[in-house]
Every structure is written in structure tokens, then in C-alpha cells.
Amino acid sequence: MQALVTTPGEAESTRVADVAEAQARPGELLLRPWRVGVCGTDREIHEGQFGAAPDGEEELVLGHELLARVE
Known part of the structure; x- marks a missing residue:
């Protein structure tokens, strides 16, 4: 799946990446x-x-505010 990830402490390193x-x-x-x-x-x-x-x-995945369904 894709997620918004960043390298903490490294300004403007945020990007969309494939994560498990x-x-x-x-x-x-x-x-x-x-x-x-x-x-x-x-x-x-x-x-x-x-x-x-x-x-x-x-890396850290951003976006802790979400609407989700329990699987």
C-alpha cells in the first residue's frame, strides 16, 4: 500500500512510498x-x-488522524 513517509529530523524528506x-x-x-x-x-x-x-x-509514516473500518 502507499503511505506518506518521512525521515524524522530531515526537513522536507516527506514523500509517498510503498510500505508493507x-x-x-x-x-x-x-x-x-x-x-x-x-x-x-x-x-x-x-x-x-x-x-x-x-x-x-x-522512516515514520505520517497521518495519525483517520477514518477506518475494523477488519
């Missing part, structure tokens, strides 16, 4: 995004002001 689809682990729900919003926090991360990638990753 998430897999639900025991005790988790899998959400299928329908619409995703980009907010002020995402803009500040894009500008390199702050943000951190998950452990073991170099």
Missing part, C-alpha cells in the same frame, strides 16, 4: 484506512522540527 501492509498481532485490531488527515503535527515533522521513527526503522 500491517499484520494484526494477538490482542490487536487491524484497521483499513478510508480517509487520512494530515495535521499540524505532521507539518512540523515534515519541517524536521521533531519526530522519531519506530525502533528499527528509518
